[in-house]
Amino acid sequence: MSKDYAEHRENRENLIDIAGLFDDLVKVAFQLKFKFLITIIVCGVIFCGYKRFTYSPYYIASSTFTISSSISSENSNTYIENATANQMAKSFPYILQSGAFKQVLAEDLGMQSVPGTIEAEVMKNTNLFTLKVTESSPELAQKVLESVVKNYPSVAEFVIGSSQLTLMDESGVPTAPANPFSYKHELEIGAAIGILLCVFLDVLLALGKNTVKKEEDFKRLFHVDSLGVLPHAKFHKKRTQVEELIVLDNPRLPRSFLEASRTVRRRIERAQKETGMKSFLVTSAMPGEGKSTVSANIAISLAMKGYKVILVDADLRNPSTAKVLGMQEQELGTLQVLKGEVKIEDAVQPYKDTSVMVLAGSSPIQDTSTVLSGENMRQFIKELEAKADFVVIDTPPSAMLSDAAIVAQYVDGAVFVIRQDYTEADRILEGMEILSSSGAQITGCILNDANVKGNSSQHYKNSYRLKGEVKV
Numbered sequence: 001m002s003k004d005y006a007e008h009r010e011n012r013e014n015l016i017d018i019a020g021l022f023d024d025l026v027k028v029a030f031q032l033k034f035k036f037l038i039t040i041i042v043c044g045v046i047f048c049g050y051k052r053f054t055y056s057p058y059y060i061a062s063s064t065f066t067i068s069s070s071i072s073s074e075n076s077n078t079y080i081e082n083a084t085a086n087q088m089a090k091s092f093p094y095i096l097q098s099g100a101f102k103q104v105l106a107e108d109l110g111m112q113s114v115p116g117t118i119e120a121e122v123m124k125n126t127n128l129f130t131l132k133v134t135e136s137s138p139e140l141a142q143k144v145l146e147s148v149v150k151n152y153p154s155v156a157e158f159v160i161g162s163s164q165l166t167l168m169d170e171s172g173v174p175t176a177p178a179n180p181f182s183y184k185h186e187l188e189i190g191a192a193i194g195i196l197l198c199v200f201l202d203v204l205l206a207l208g209k210n211t212v213k214k215e216e217d218f219k220r221l222f223h224v225d226s227l228g229v230l231p232h233a234k235f236h237k238k239r240t241q242v243e244e245l246i247v248l249d250n251p252r253l254p255r256s257f258l259e260a261s262r263t264v265r266r267r268i269e270r271a272q273k274e275t276g277m278k279s280f281l282v283t284s285a286m287p288g289e290g291k292s293t294v295s296a297n298i299a300i301s302l303a304m305k306g307y308k309v310i311l312v313d314a315d316l317r318n319p320s321t322a323k324v325l326g327m328q329e330q331e332l333g334t335l336q337v338l339k340g341e342v343k344i345e346d347a348v349q350p351y352k353d354t355s356v357m358v359l360a361g362s363s364p365i366q367d368t369s370t371v372l373s374g375e376n377m378r379q380f381i382k383e384l385e386a387k388a389d390f391v392v393i394d395t396p397p398s399a400m401l402s403d404a405a406i407v408a409q410y411v412d413g414a415v416f417v418i419r420q421d422y423t424e425a426d427r428i429l430e431g432m433e434i435l436s437s438s439g440a441q442i443t444g445c446i447l448n449d450a451n452v453k454g455n456s457s458q459h460y461k462n463s464y465r466l467k468g469e470v471k472v
Helices: 003-031 033-053 082-096 099-109 138-160 183-207 217-222 255-275 291-304 321-325 334-338 375-387 403-408 425-437 456-468
Strands: 059-068 070-072 077-079 117-122 128-135 164-170 226-231 279-284 309-313 356-359 390-394 413-419 442-450
Touching: 003 033, 003 183, 033 183, 059 138, 082 117, 082 138, 099 138, 128 138, 138 164, 217 425, 217 442, 226 255, 255 291, 255 413, 255 442, 279 291, 279 375, 279 403, 279 425, 291 309, 291 321, 291 356, 291 390, 291 413, 291 442, 309 321, 309 375, 321 356, 334 375, 375 390, 403 425, 413 425, 425 442
Parallel strands: 226 442, 279 390, 279 413, 309 356, 309 390, 413 442
Antiparallel strands: 059 128, 059 164, 070 077, 117 128
16 A cells, blocks of 8 residues: 555545544534523523623713913913924823822812723824713712813913813713613623533533444444444334334335345345354344344345244343334243243244244343353254244343343354444443453444435445345
8 A cells, every 4th residue: 555545545534533523513512402502591691690780880971172371471362383282282191190180189079089080082183182081970970070170270280381171062960871781782792602612512522422423433443344334214204193113024114224234134144154153142232222123124134035034032121022023012932932931933923924933022021140041041042043044132232231141152143233323432342342251253233323424435335236236
C-alpha cells in the first residue's frame, strides 16, 4: 500500500469520524429536545428574574451650554476670539473633576460629597458642550446640575479667567429612567445563555457517547466479523391499529429488510461450511436490541432456502418468540422439555407453511441455572441438531444474565445482535467476554435497527444486490 494511499485512507476515516460526531450531535439534540427546550425556558426566566431583582434605575439630567470668556476694556466689553473660546471649552471637563470644584458643589448642596456622576461632552471645534448628571434620584440629579451651572464660573475664574455659561437647552427633572427595564430583552438574553448551555451539553454528551454506529465498528471495537446490517423496518401508514410483525413473510415489510436478511443468511451458511456449525444461540448485551426478532427472521430466512430449522425460545425469564411471530402461546414449551415432562416433538409448533418448527416459551421462571445447565441441556441440544439442519436458540442478554453463557457451552456458535447507536461499547464488550469465557465461538455480529441512509456504502451494496441478484 503506497504512502499516498495510506494518507488518503486515514483522512477519509477522520472525515467519517467527524460525520459520526455530527450525527451524534443531531441525535442527542433530537432525543433531548424537550429537556433542552425546558432548559432554555428556565434559563430565560431565572436570568430575567435575577435582573429584575437586582435592577436599579438611574436618571440623567442634562443641559446644553456655550462657554465664553469676556475681557473688559476702557472702551467696551468684547468676547475673545473663537479659538480661545474653544480652548476654554476643552478645559471645562477637567475643571468639573477637580477636587476644589467638587468641594464647592458639596458645600452648596449641603452634603459631605457630590452624589452621582458628572460628565461633560464638548462638540468638536466648537465651544458648545453638554453637561450630564447621573443619579438614582431624578430630583437630586437636577439639583446637582443646577449647582454646577451656578458655581462653575466662580471656580473657573481662578484657572481660565472670567467666563460665562449660556444655556441653550435644558431637560428639566427627568421623568423616566435612562435604563428602563425590558422583560423581553432580559428573557432573550437568558434564552441565549440557555441555548449556549444546551449546545455545550449536546457536544459533551455526543463526545462521551461510545456506541456502535456502523458495520466497520465490529472489527475496530470488538475484533469480530459482521454477519450483516438489518435496517430499521419502517411501514407505510394504514388505517388499522394492528401492530405490524417484523417477520420476513409479512408482505408489508420493506424490501431492503428482506435483502439484508438474505445477506445475513448467506454469511451464516458460509460459517456452517467453514466450521460445521449447526446450532447457535442469538443474544445481545442489553434488552431492547431486537435479538428475539432477529432470531425469528434468521430461522425464517434459512427455511426460505429449504433448510429445516428449529427455533428455540431459551429466554425462560421473559419468553417472547411466540409474540414476535404472532403465534398463540402454548402451555408446553422449552421449559417442560428441559425438565423432561414432554418430548421435543410434543412441544414444537410449525410456523405457518414453512419448514420452521418453533419451541416457544411457556410460563416465565426466575431460577434458570439449574434448568439450563448440566447433561440434560447437552442432550437437549444434540436431539435438536439431529432433527434439523439448523438450530437457532434465542437467549437472554449476556451482559445482564448468565443464561446465555450457560447455553453457549453446548452450542456450536453465537450470534451477537447490536442495535445501532443504542448500547455503550463497554457493555457490549462485557457481554462478549462473558460468552467467550464459557468457551463460545462468536460467529459474528448483526447491526440491527440501522439507519441505512447513515451508511452509504451498505445502502449501495443493498441497492446493487436488489438489481442484480436472483431471489431465493
